[in-house]
Amino acid sequence: MRLRIRGQSVQWAAGREAVAVVYGDVTIVVDEEDDLFYTRAALQAHRPAEGRITVQPTPASVSPAALAHDMLYALGKRLAPGPNSPDVWLDSVNAAWLAAAAWGVAMGVRHVVVPRAHLLTSRRIDQLLAWRESTGVQLTLLWQKPPRGLPPALARVERRISGRDQFEALLAEPGPIPARPSFPPALPAMTGAAAMAVAARQAPAPQPRGSGAASTRPGPPAPPCTGAMATAQLVQAAPALKIGSEEAAALAALAHPLIAGALSVLAFTRAGLGSLRFTRDLDITGDVCAIKLHGVGHRHCPLHAVPAWARPLLAGARAHHRLMAHSPEEGVFAPAMVAEARHLRAHAGRLPRLGLSLPAGALVP
Template identity: 70%
Template structure:
């Protein structure tokens, strides 16, 4: 290879930029390209970390997620390689990331490169790796790709490309579902935790809706009734909640924050209970006698979108609950997170389920 030449090799949506001279231009360009709002993220691998899930944690960090430290951390369940990469895939899909750049990729072990390529297959993002080492040291997984770039301009053109369309459409920012003609607010629903308890009387119109359609999803329900307005939440609390790393924990706690229902009410929440544009969610009651439709505020839409994306990473029967894993196996971690969200006051809503 001629001195100063940069070679880029593409295999599908994977590009390897071989920069043997370790030219600062390419690293700087990759760093400046980081713009999650535009669907492009630059991930910084943690140097010399022996943690099996370290690279997945680096991806989560680049996506704006923060893991609580310590051996007793509520995020300890993300120490698992599989769980960490599933969380990274869900956030990537939900936030519409299209292009991911990774500088210093030559420092990654073959195992982590395999993890990265598996994650890319699941998310279908465009992946660009900066290999600041000799091309002959490329591992077999990357050595098979060949596409040459001969100038800095070519690399800048690569960064200017919009990237592939996300495999699973994310929510449109600021989207809202219009109320159907003649739709009514479900009377009897208050904005307090006691709303829609089974023993409370309901108007005849609401009883007829629930009797005729006990288990329909959010989209069908929205044509019959208008969603209950969301409860106002403190901006500081929602910012902390939005930084939680696990999408199921973030999604479940966000629902508690804007509905004020207890965690037990989420046992029956299915994929179809979250509208396609994540503007409304249907919360079921015991025996479907007190189901209600709630509007999802803008700040919570990406959190619910990520929870749904996490659910869709593997096939499920239609009746499976989106939040079942976090309520069944990781409920104590959910409570630990809830206790830290002082501005949202959701700890009491979790305690009714977690001993």
């Protein structure tokens, strides 16, 4: 069969051989016969640890954010159920796709495979293509019906491959290095005597037993606080508190990056919410191995080591911050602690073994 799209003539293989057509970084595998081989190969290709996931669209879902939720599920995230779910803000299309993009960037996803793509509406295909643009991943769609129904968004053909061997080779490719979101550059870090003086004022001081990790008492104005990288060169990070593996897994499954990141910091530091409110992008080291918290007036700004289980969660929160084009000087968790504070409290309540008591008044700026 021959298909002509935008003046280009493309030869499609007949019979049970599928054809893959590449649109930029998007590949359409046309499987007219709905050969079980291609579906099985796509499902077996799901290896998140290797940067490749398979997203199975939920059939007949009318939720505008359904495909974004399917993406989050493939990334290992689980939305809390129920009509009063603390994840209700992810019912918003923009919020759900932004969360999926943040997790995709943080987890280093390089290749996404979507079976049954012919069942997706044009709107959801547009959403998927926009998500690919924000993450820079390679996208492979299984179109398991004749190609004449391809939507306009997939109309430009650049090249084609066909056959089972080539499809398996496509799945075996590592995919491109994911694009990183652009954001305004951080201010130059202070060095030498200036950094030493500021770090000395911010060094962790002995705290009374049972007190919070950061003071919330008002004080005189302080000079701008250095970021985590500069502080880490001068101050040893406080060790992270240990939590159980079940609690760590529960935090890792939270769908919204800001909720997961904020609660993980509270879990391994037992810091007060006041300090977390002022945590900026530049307060997380590039390798996500340390985070700096702040007290009002910067009287006490301790540096904490980030345990291995929490690093992907903080990376997700930081990716979310950068995808929103926020400055490194702005608070990473501020949106979750003000506009969506009730969801943060609700998730904390669903993890009673962590003992994270978040009174409503503590989240009012």
